[in-house]
Amino acid sequence: MDVEVDGDAGLDTSVTGFAIDNRKVAPGTVFGAFQGLRVNGEVYIPDAVKAGAIAVVARPEAKVEGAVHIAHPNPRRLFALLAARYFSPFPDVTVAVTGTNGKTSTVELTRQLWRMLGHKSASIGTLGVTTSVDQVSTGLTTPDIVTFLSNMSGLRREGITHAAFEASSHGLAQYRTEGLPVVAGGFTNLSRDHLDYHGDMDSYFEAKMRLFDEVVAPDGAAVIWADDEWSDKVIERVTKRGLRLLSVGVKGQALRLANRTPTQLGQALEIEADGKIYKVNLPLIGAYQAANALTAAGLVVATGGDIAKVLELLSRVQPVRGRLERAVISKAGAPVYVDYAHTPDGLRAAIEALRPHTKGRLIALFGAGGDRDAGKRPLMGKVATELADHVIVTDDNPRSEDPSVIRSAVMAGAPGAEEIGGRRAAIAAAIAQAGADDIVLLAGKGHEQGQIIGDRVLPFDDVTVARECAG
Numbered sequence: 001m002d003v004e005v006d007g008d009a010g011l012d013t014s015v016t017g018f019a020i021d022n023r024k025v026a027p028g029t030v031f032g033a034f035q036g037l038r039v040n041g042e043v044y045i046p047d048a049v050k051a052g053a054i055a056v057v058a059r060p061e062a063k064v065e066g067a068v069h070i071a072h073p074n075p076r077r078l079f080a081l082l083a084a085r086y087f088s089p090f091p092d093v094t095v096a097v098t099g100t101n102g103k104t105s106t107v108e109l110t111r112q113l114w115r116m117l118g119h120k121s122a123s124i125g126t127l128g129v130t131t132s133v134d135q136v137s138t139g140l141t142t143p144d145i146v147t148f149l150s151n152m153s154g155l156r157r158e159g160i161t162h163a164a165f166e167a168s169s170h171g172l173a174q175y176r177t178e179g180l181p182v183v184a185g186g187f188t189n190l191s192r193d194h195l196d197y198h199g200d201m202d203s204y205f206e207a208k209m210r211l212f213d214e215v216v217a218p219d220g221a222a223v224i225w226a227d228d229e230w231s232d233k234v235i236e237r238v239t240k241r242g243l244r245l246l247s248v249g250v251k252g253q254a255l256r257l258a259n260r261t262p263t264q265l266g267q268a269l270e271i272e273a274d275g276k277i278y279k280v281n282l283p284l285i286g287a288y289q290a291a292n293a294l295t296a297a298g299l300v301v302a303t304g305g306d307i308a309k310v311l312e313l314l315s316r317v318q319p320v321r322g323r324l325e326r327a328v329i330s331k332a333g334a335p336v337y338v339d340y341a342h343t344p345d346g347l348r349a350a351i352e353a354l355r356p357h358t359k360g361r362l363i364a365l366f367g368a369g370g371d372r373d374a375g376k377r378p379l380m381g382k383v384a385t386e387l388a389d390h391v392i393v394t395d396d397n398p399r400s401e402d403p404s405v406i407r408s409a410v411m412a413g414a415p416g417a418e419e420i421g422g423r424r425a426a427i428a429a430a431i432a433q434a435g436a437d438d439i440v441l442l443a444g445k446g447h448e449q450g451q452i453i454g455d456r457v458l459p460f461d462d463v464t465v466a467r468e469c470a471g
């Protein structure tokens, strides 16, 4: 459904802010009342009005008394567009990345490349809001619309001209990313995740496609990783909309990955672009990091970067936090990597990434989160036992679930795996059994600083724990 906002949409200067939670309403606020998964936000309209809301954006059938009712069948989208008017201006050059895996790495590498080109740049996503001086967590991958727009306008005030953000499928489905002038969208890949929310793969795909159908400006660009099984479908979609296509990857046309050779500390890439071959020494491990780096390079080229310069700068990027980050080398000499892989495909990618660098055994440790897609648990167990030499199944963020029940579900797909409850004990055991030629992978939590048990967040950082266990 199309939503257009002309001029100031009738909102005068007495508007003091926007809120989607009645507890954040102050006098002069425009309140967005949305049907949620847990509760219908319309029940909070009276409280919002009592707290001073002057207007309420809600469905036509919602009951609003004492404030202006801005009625629309798609209130989330209308609210977002009005809020964007209020919070603008934003960074001039904004790009968004979607996909199941690789969003965080791609936006962060995009930020680094822009910075090296001399632009003041930021990335927004699972790691929070990252600039060259700061990193502030927002909790979600794609923050709620009010936090997001206010962050973006804050970045502009700080002088940031270039911003790359992660568009999660939840964020896209809930219109958390509307109203910004997004000049390019990136697609990394699509695989099973979040089906608890989206139901099936086709709905999940459609949620992701909102980025190219509606969020990217009509004269914008689409940078598509061409080697995923969903890529052709995405390319068809963006072509139909008339976006400028830059496909990247082995099957890519704009940046074609002609060759990739793992080296001790990274990989040597040959990339064909504009009829020339460029050689890049990418200081990151793993095929998928090459994919993310190429997608990031594509986004920087799509926003005006010179191809030769951008590809040259790829040799100087830094590892992204918790993404195949080497935490420590154990006393026995085994490197211990921390990675955020928390889906069957992510786990596969991480193990496959480390394999060419492993002389001895690859020991993989992971668990699965509670209160999230339970169907992926045995699939993760299966992938790990097929690909690693030894598997340790432990706890991730159990949330409200019994951790032993989650472990059993993973173990059901992981014959021969070792089960160790308690992540610290499991990490200690993994490191203790690794010899000089072995590699240890601690997967699932990446950059996270806490472990969610029940409704408490206990301090826990895989990198720190690995160092403590190794030393």
Ligand SMILES: CC(=O)N[C@H]1[C@@H](OP(=O)(O)OP(=O)(O)OC[C@H]2O[C@@H](n3ccc(=O)[nH]c3=O)[C@H](O)[C@@H]2O)O[C@H](CO)[C@@H](O)[C@@H]1O[C@H](C)C(=O)N[C@@H](C)C(=O)N[C@H](CCC(=O)O)C(=O)O
Binding pocket: 020, 021, 022, 023, 032, 033, 034, 035, 036, 037, 038, 039, 040, 041, 042, 044, 139, 140, 141, 142, 143, 144, 145, 168, 169, 170, 171, 174, 197
């Ligand atoms: C499933 C989901 O995405 N839920 C998000 C969504 O909730 P919802 O719309 O279902 O809201 P609800 O709780 O039913 O409440 C309905 C409405 O009433 C309002 N309300 C609610 C209570 C109250 O006292 N007063 C009030 O006004 C709420 O603000 C909301 O507008 O909107 C809320 C407000 O923005 C979010 O906090 C909430 O994120 C929850 C915490 C969450 O865990 N989300 C995860 C699943 C998520 O979004 N993940 C993605 C993907 C990550 C990945 O790719 O791995 C992300 O972008 O982080």
Ligand SMILES: Nc1ncnc2c1ncn2[C@@H]1O[C@H](COP(=O)(O)OP(=O)(O)OP(=O)(O)O)[C@@H](O)[C@H]1O
Binding pocket: 099, 100, 101, 102, 103, 104, 105, 106, 126, 141, 166, 168, 188, 189, 288, 289, 291, 292, 322, 323, 324, 339, 340, 341, 342, 345, 346, 347, 349, 350, 446
């Ligand atoms: N291009 C890729 N293809 C497949 N797997 C990948 C790719 N990039 C990253 N991964 C795997 O997914 C994990 C998460 O990476 P990253 O944080 O960059 O993705 P994400 O899409 O931001 O995920 P999230 O939103 O859950 O943080 C990595 O640790 C890695 O194991």
